[in-house]
Amino acid sequence: MDEKSLDILKILEDNARASCEEIAKMLNISEEDVKKTLEEMEKSGIVLKYKTIINWEKILEDYIYAIIEVKVTLSREKGYDDIAKRIAKFPEVHAVRLVSGEYDFQVVVKGKSLKDVAFFIAEKISTIPEVRDTVTHFVLRTYKEEGVPLFVDEEDRRLALVP
């Protein structure tokens, strides 16, 4: 990948709201150039979505997250990819990862209540024929999300004027 595209991605990774105009000025290239490069990266599936990191715990409408360890049985017909895709299709599923270690998939489920999530796992995940076993961990508090600390971090304590 060329340096220009990488530079654009680095800016957007940190701030999805950065405008093409701003990016152009930051990189000392034309706005048109930024637009074109971005469109290309969207088309080729490098840039998938522009999301916002929200601290849902701060507002009333809170969600519950659960991390589920899923053990599966593989067969000739059904490999990891097939099972993962099946799990990933549910809108309740926030993330699916194949991991090394004691279990196979780490699945993150998002729901409105404890009950919601528990029933979803019991009815939709555990019932998949290849799923052998699940262990559910409810998330009690999130401290860092996507590299952003959710607790009050350090303030700017610098003096306003320093020669």
Add this chain to the structure above:
Amino acid sequence: MSRRIAKRVEEIKPSGIRKFFDLISGREDVISLGVGEPDFPVPWRIREEMIYSLEKGYTAYTSNVGLPELRKGIAEYYKRFGVDAEPSQVIVTSGVSEAFDLAVRAILDPGDVVVIPEPSYVSYRPLSYICGGEVVSIPTIPDFKLTYERISEVSQFKPKVLILNYPNNPTGITYSKKELEEVADAVIEHDMIVISDEIYCELTYSGKHVSIASLNGMEDRVIILNGFSKSFAMTGLRVGYAIAPPDIFEGMLKIHQYSMLCAPTTSQIGAIEALKSLEDIEKMKAEYLRRRNYVIKVLDEYFEVPKPEGAFYVFPKFFLDMSSEDFVEKLLIEKGVAVVHGNAFGECGEGYIRISYAVKFEKLKEAIERIVDFVKKYGKS
């Protein structure tokens, strides 16, 4: 007692920045582009190491010259800039400020002439003056660079010392190897010692920093000053160093051992960890570069902006009918943006302001917009 304060101290002008502090205090809406320190926190690995050292009780004095591992690390680090120094030439100090003070006190006798290119960082002149030096300044408007000719013009004063600071605070300019060779030629011809403050050495945006000490014939003429404040954001930890020729090293050490004794132990331990990885610097630098590009692009329409190639400052010239101090005061009162008046860095800085972009991008953007509004309001259209 008629005279309680020493004559030379009394003659020093107090810093012109103080009065603006009063204008800022109590105001919530002020965005400061007047800061001379990074907006990044000290990398956590460095802080962790310092915390751990406190837990283990490393709180005693270190040797005067500094921890052996740190001196070795510094000598090794400076190879990066083409300087092959021995750890025995390194003296660890409480920041570059102390290192500078030691350097001038070690080499100046009353009446010795010190040459300072201006605009210049505010400490060089008073510290040189206190220990008896006579300061001759070289105005470097509008390109902010020293040349062979500019140095030769002051040779009639028989200068002993030339002060260099590049990448430069407040202008952000830096020197290429070729430009430095020209400076070095003049230095050798007029038999001077160079005090080279290279604190912003990691923040160069077109090509790597070249230390003047790495040039032919300069190894015995340069006192390198550097530290951890800008590269690793360790400003308040006060740890810097000097790399000096053996005789000057001995002189500096005498003063250091009686005045400072040693640099803070905890900070020295943090500095050892700092030098183990330069990755954090690259991230900071990439962010500074984006901000610099943004600032000069936007300001270019309203100011004369000499393109800064280093540090985190822009030193633009404005075209309004007012003094630098008026500009700063009005901008602060009317728009809530703090910058530093150019003449704080020497008389030739009149008509300029210093903008620091060591501020989070969103705030920087807002502040630059306010500055543009301000200039539009007062500008003759």
